[in-house]
Amino acid sequence: MNKAAKDNKLCSMREAIAAYVVDDCSVCIEGFTGFISFAAGHEIIRQRRRGLTLIRMTPDLIYDQMIAAGTAKKLIFSYTGNPGVGSLYCIRRAVEKALPCPLELEEYSHYGLVGRYAAGASRSPFFALRSYVGSDMLAANPLIKLIDDPYGTGKIAVVPPLNPDVAILHAQRADRQGNTQLWGLLGMQKEVAFASKHVIVAVEELVDESVIRADPNRTLIPGLIVDAVVHSPYGAHPSYVQGYYDRDNESYLAWDKLSQEHAAVIAWLDEWVYGLENHAAYLRKLGQEHFDKLKPEPLLAPSVDYGRYR
Amino acid sequence: MSEPTYTESEMMIAVAARMLEGARTVFVGVGLPNIACNLARYTVAPDMELIYESGVYGARPERLPLSIGDPTLVSGAISVVSMADLFGLYLQRGLVEIALLGGAQIDRYGNLNSTVIGAYAKPKTRLPGSGGACEIATNAQRTFMIMRLKRRAFVEKLDFLTSPGHLTGGDSRARLGLPGGGPELVITDKAILNFANPEREMQLTALYPGVTREDVQAEVGWPLRLADTIQETAAPTNKELRLIREEVDPHAMYR
Numbered sequence: 001m002n003k004a005a006k007d008n009k010l011c012s013m014r015e016a017i018a019a020y021v022v023d024d025c026s027v028c029i030e031g032f033t034g035f036i037s038f039a040a041g042h043e044i045i046r047q048r049r050r051g052l053t054l055i056r057m058t059p060d061l062i063y064d065q066m067i068a069a070g071t072a073k074k075l076i077f078s079y080t081g082n083p084g085v086g087s088l089y090c091i092r093r094a095v096e097k098a099l100p101c102p103l104e105l106e107e108y109s110h111y112g113l114v115g116r117y118a119a120g121a122s123r124s125p126f127f128a129l130r131s132y133v134g135s136d137m138l139a140a141n142p143l144i145k146l147i148d149d150p151y152g153t154g155k156i157a158v159v160p161p162l163n164p165d166v167a168i169l170h171a172q173r174a175d176r177q178g179n180t181q182l183w184g185l186l187g188m189q190k191e192v193a194f195a196s197k198h199v200i201v202a203v204e205e206l207v208d209e210s211v212i213r214a215d216p217n218r219t220l221i222p223g224l225i226v227d228a229v230v231h232s233p234y235g236a237h238p239s240y241v242q243g244y245y246d247r248d249n250e251s252y253l254a255w256d257k258l259s260q261e262h263a264a265v266i267a268w269l270d271e272w273v274y275g276l277e278n279h280a281a282y283l284r285k286l287g288q289e290h291f292d293k294l295k296p297e298p299l300l301a302p303s304v305d306y307g308r309y310r
Numbered sequence: 311m312s313e314p315t316y317t318e319s320e321m322m323i324a325v326a327a328r329m330l331e332g333a334r335t336v337f338v339g340v341g342l343p344n345i346a347c348n349l350a351r352y353t354v355a356p357d358m359e360l361i362y363e364s365g366v367y368g369a370r371p372e373r374l375p376l377s378i379g380d381p382t383l384v385s386g387a388i389s390v391v392s393m394a395d396l397f398g399l400y401l402q403r404g405l406v407e408i409a410l411l412g413g414a415q416i417d418r419y420g421n422l423n424s425t426v427i428g429a430y431a432k433p434k435t436r437l438p439g440s441g442g443a444c445e446i447a448t449n450a451q452r453t454f455m456i457m458r459l460k461r462r463a464f465v466e467k468l469d470f471l472t473s474p475g476h477l478t479g480g481d482s483r484a485r486l487g488l489p490g491g492g493p494e495l496v497i498t499d500k501a502i503l504n505f506a507n508p509e510r511e512m513q514l515t516a517l518y519p520g521v522t523r524e525d526v527q528a529e530v531g532w533p534l535r536l537a538d539t540i541q542e543t544a545a546p547t548n549k550e551l552r553l554i555r556e557e558v559d560p561h562a563m564y565r
Binding site for chain 1: 337340341353358363364365376377379380382383384385386390391392393394397398401402421425430433435436438439440441442443444445446449470471472473474477483486487488489
């Protein structure tokens with residue numbers, strides 16, 4: 001499909017993953033604490049991809065699960081923890097004990113990885129930032145370099161562009177061409193979308209193009225760079241989507257306990273991923289009541305006047 | 311009036327809040343630092359705006375955030391920006407007055423390790439890594455550490471230097487061109503330490519009620535320098551305790 005064409009790019013998550021996520025490619029499922037497409041991660045596990053390079057600033061539960069399932073050979077990241085809870089035990093087992101397989105790490109600070117996305121997005125040769133001077137992170141990752149500022153302010157750190165093969169980004173809404181609107185923590189979604197060779201957007205709501213055009217300041221990702229649009233309600237569970245559902249913190253706490261044993265993780269994957277046909281089946285298994293409890297009270301922003309000029 | 315009873319965490323929260331007096335912008339993590347900032351807003355820093363690395367300026371969370379990416383930080387904030395803008399336009403631009411940091415290990419010059427225990431290539435324990443800490447420690451005007459005093463944390467030599475403090479001491483930080491002022495205070499559960507000497511070496515400056523110099527030295531892995539005068543830090547007041555218990559941490563999540 002020609003992504004630049006104004007085609008209907010709507011497809012199922014199964015079709016999107018089958019088309020764009022192949023063995024040994026680099027995959028970036030982003031979203032800072034919220035907007036994390038667990039639906040995509042689970043589908044990648046279900047389709048038994050192998051040898052992936054997983055890219056994410058904060059690996060979160062979804063990469064812990066994908067790594068325990070044996071999909072990955074490498075992780076590019078800037079903070080690996082269960083946010084607000086503790087460790088990610090599957091990633092630690094892969095690093096410390098090569099279980100279920102060895103995992104190569106490529107490590108940055110947040111601004112360093114944001115900078116790699118930003119350079120990748122604008123096809124710049126590198127991104128310069130005030131960080132890393134004096135830190136052992138320079139020795140741990142030879143891709144982070146110090147250069148002499150050509151304008152004479154001394155040493156400055158640079159990082160190279162990062163262009164993932166596939167990005168999978170969750171948001172509130174998009175139209176069928178992939179024009180995508182997101183509000184809440186913007187994270188690095190825009191930079192990742194523009195940096196990546198292929199982009200899959202997963203959204204809570206499919207809307208008409210007129211809804212997008214009515215509020216253009218809210219459009220983060222243009223359909224011009226989107227390959228596939230997946231209607232994926234609750235697809236970020238147990239992470240959250242601003243205004244739609246809260247983080248399911250019980251799941252994060254439960255994972256902290258459950259994930260301490262590899263065998264328990266495999267049993268969980270059998271029940272909640274391999275044993276289910278798709279994300280709709282996952283939602284049915286949890287039940288609508290579960291999600292009703294995660295719905296926040298409304299807090300509407302007043303609308304703005306763009307003006308009509310003709 | 312009877313002597314108030316309080317926990318070590320409440321003492322740390324009260325002390326950290328007092329140190330934020332008059333602060334306009336504070337770069338904050340979750341947990342105890344977050345509670346300290348909220349307490350400071352009620353007491354010594356009413357104009358304080360909270361900055362989170364997730365991209366939030368001027369958060370007014372209605373609940374205690376579960377993580378630095380909690381949606382409660384968005385609703386009611388002054389501005390929500392991309393992380394590229396947060397790190398570039400707020401942090402590197404120099405708009406962060408005070409950053410609160412912690413780590414698994416700290417050395418005498420306030421350098422922090424949050425990456426590994428053991429060798430990097432074959433770690434005994436893999437820790438979360440930098441997150442934003444390396445650039446926060448580089449660029450914030452002032453850095454305060456909030457850490458419990460433990461011998462395994464206050465070490466002679468870091469296993470890995472994640473975030474630069476005063477590096478090898480003296481003016482080594484300025485010579486390398488780091489823009490921020492570096493570590494200023496270490497707020498612990500037993501004492502306050504600072505770096506107010508030409509060598510920029512950590513020194514004991516205040517003891518909490520009932521704590522001795524020996525108690526502090528026992529938890530530090532090098533001969534700890536002493537400030538010229540050592541103060542006794544006042545216990546949390548009834549007002550501070552009431553605010554902590556009723557307003558900023560009513561569900562006792564971090565006490």
